[in-house]
Amino acid sequence: MRRALLPAAALAGALALTSCGAGSDSGSGSDSSTAELSVSASYMPQPVSADMAAGFLTITNKGSTKDELTSVTSNVAGEVTMHSTVGGAMEEKTGFAVPAHGQLVFKSGGNHLMFEKLKHKPAQGQKVTLKLTFAKSGPLTVEMPVKSATYNPSTGH
Incomplete structure (x- = not known):
């Protein structure tokens, strides 16, 4: 079970990093600035x-x-x-x-x-x-x- 969690956690972290700086239409949060x-x-x-x-x-x-x-x-x-x-x-x-x-x-x-x-x-x-x-x-x-x-x-x- 532990082996399956590591790749999933790595993927979640990579997805979170790629969305940083992409901005959003809402205008809220630091990513949109x-x-x-x-x-x-x-x-x-x-x-x-x-x-x-x-x-x-x-x-x-x-x-x-x-x-x-x-x-x-x-x-x-x-x-x-x-x-x-x-x-x-x-x-x-x-x-x-x-x-x-x-x-x-x-x-x-x-x-x-x-x-x-x-x-x-x-x-x-x-x-x-x-x-x-x-x-x-x-x-x-x-x-x-x-x-x-x-x-x-x-x-x-």
């Missing part, structure tokens, strides 16, 4: 320069707590910086808010990532690995595909 982050629509236009490239993606937060993207690193660049573009002027940022129940969008002509001091020039069809670091949540690793230099997600080209 976490950010639930995911990344979509990531891409890097094939760089035209040998030492610099841009990157774009969308971070979605389905949780009830805001978070902040504090840094980005990549296997292909010596440094990745975050920038906003307002009125045609680009400004480097040390962080970007990821609103609760909202999105942080990096797109051409707006917020974007700059891959500086490239270790090699990524080519179309390759993937670049990114590590996104947040103020509250754990890091996210993203495989960003390299698209054509003229790729536009609204047209797919």
